[in-house]
Amino acid sequence: MFQGSMVALVTPMDQDGNIDELSLRNLIDYHVDNQTDAIVAVGTTGESATLNHDEHCRVIRIAVEQAAGRIPVIAGTGSNSTDEAIEYTNCAKKVGADACLLVTPYYNKPTQEGLYQHYKKIAEAVNIPQLLYNVPGRTACDMLPATVKRLAEINNIIGIKEAVGEITRIRELLELANDHFAIYSGDDATALQLILLGGKGTISVTANVAPQAMHDMCHLALSGNRDEAEAINQNLMSLHQNLFVEANPIPVKWALNKMGLIPEGIRLPLTILSEQYHEIVTQAIQDQHVN
Template identity: 65%
Template sequence: MITGSLVALATPMLEDGELDWGCLKNLIEYHIEQGTNGLVVAGTTGECATLTLQEHCEVIRRSVKLVAGRIPVIAGTGANATQESLILTAEAKALGADACLLVTPYYNKPTQEGLYRHFKTIADAVNIPQILYNVPGRTAVDLLPETVARLAEIPNIVGIKEATGILARGKRIRDLCGKDFAIYSGDDATGMELMLQGANGVISVTNNVAPKLMRRMCDAAINGDRRSAETINSQLNDLHQKLFIEPNPIPVKWALHRMGLIAEGIRLPLTPLSPGCQGDVEHALAQAKLISKNSVPVAKPEPA
């Protein structure tokens, strides 16, 4: 079971929107050095919705090659069309990903039975560990715990990223699915508490900018050390909020740029962080001691 602090990795881009492969290498090395337990690539934070199919697969391919088995790579392969998601999942397996993360089909609003058949079809066709991803605030569809329990009976559906922020959801899924089914928080603000209640980790946006702190907090929470987890998380709380001041990944990409880790690139229809919000994100970075305000970046990997 993959556990701990997993980063929902931003996809670095140049100012013209082209993918920055050299920076991707730097980010991966940075996360390994900082102790991140695993990478989730080409997901929501990775701007999967604006990647071409070829780019999506290339991000997975390069990430797997660069990691070289040092930590798990989970590939985002969800789509609102079952056939597209099946193709992406099969390609991720062929490229060597350790697992896949499949978001609920967005926009077309399937029923619970439709969700069940969607995920079952992909799991039956591609023998790779698969993690469900429920984020109704973005998809307009909610994968209910009872449907998760049906899907958990399929051997290679091994867990869920639960991003509702509703703590009772985690307990309900655990009660229905048992201890061998992995539960990951997809909500940084409530991730610590969900892990203290028995979740296996967090797939985190905050981890992009604070990997070492997130690793320490997750280790403490998973081990039931509430005092240590709360102490560390208090340093991160402002980031958990301000990195969502505009839709993800707008704020976190600006924060990574402010830290000197990536260029400013982001793709339409997403736009760079509004000037009026930049001070809030900068303050959160300074509070977490990731930058010294109005100074040069604190952390910056070597150039590719």
């Protein structure tokens, strides 16, 4: 079972929006050096929505190659088409990903039964560990705990990334956790609280910019060192908040560019961070002593 700080990795691009393979490989080495606990490739932060099928599989393959067993790779393989999600998940398995992360189908608003059948079909089609991902603020689709409970009974569905960020929801999901099924945060601002309540870690945007601090915070929390974990988390709070002043991954890609880790490229319809937010994101980076 995965635990700790799992980075929702950006996909580096040049100014024309082409994938920058060298920067991607260097980023993975950066995370290994800074003790990130797992790489999550081609999720929302990795701009999965604008990568074509070949690019999607290529980024996963590069991540697996560069990680080279030093760090687990979880591949984002979700789609609002069940058949397409199966294709992406098959691709991830073939190139050697350790697990897959599948976002709830977006835009088409399935019922709870539709969600259950969607994930059940993918799990039965591809024998690889799979994580559910619920982020209704982006998908207009909320997978309820009762549906999660049904899916948790499927052997290769091993956990959920929950991004609702509400403690009531977190408590409901934690009642489902066991040695087979884990709860992970998808909301940086409440990740510490989830871990202290019994979650196993977080899939984090902040970890792109402050990987060592996120690793330390998560592992202190997992070991029960609340005070030390809270002190680190307080120091990270400006990043938790200000990396979302515009739609993710706009601010985090801008921050990583200013840190000299990636080019400034991002794909339309996303654009480079608006000038009015430059100072606030710069200050958040400087406050954490990560530049």
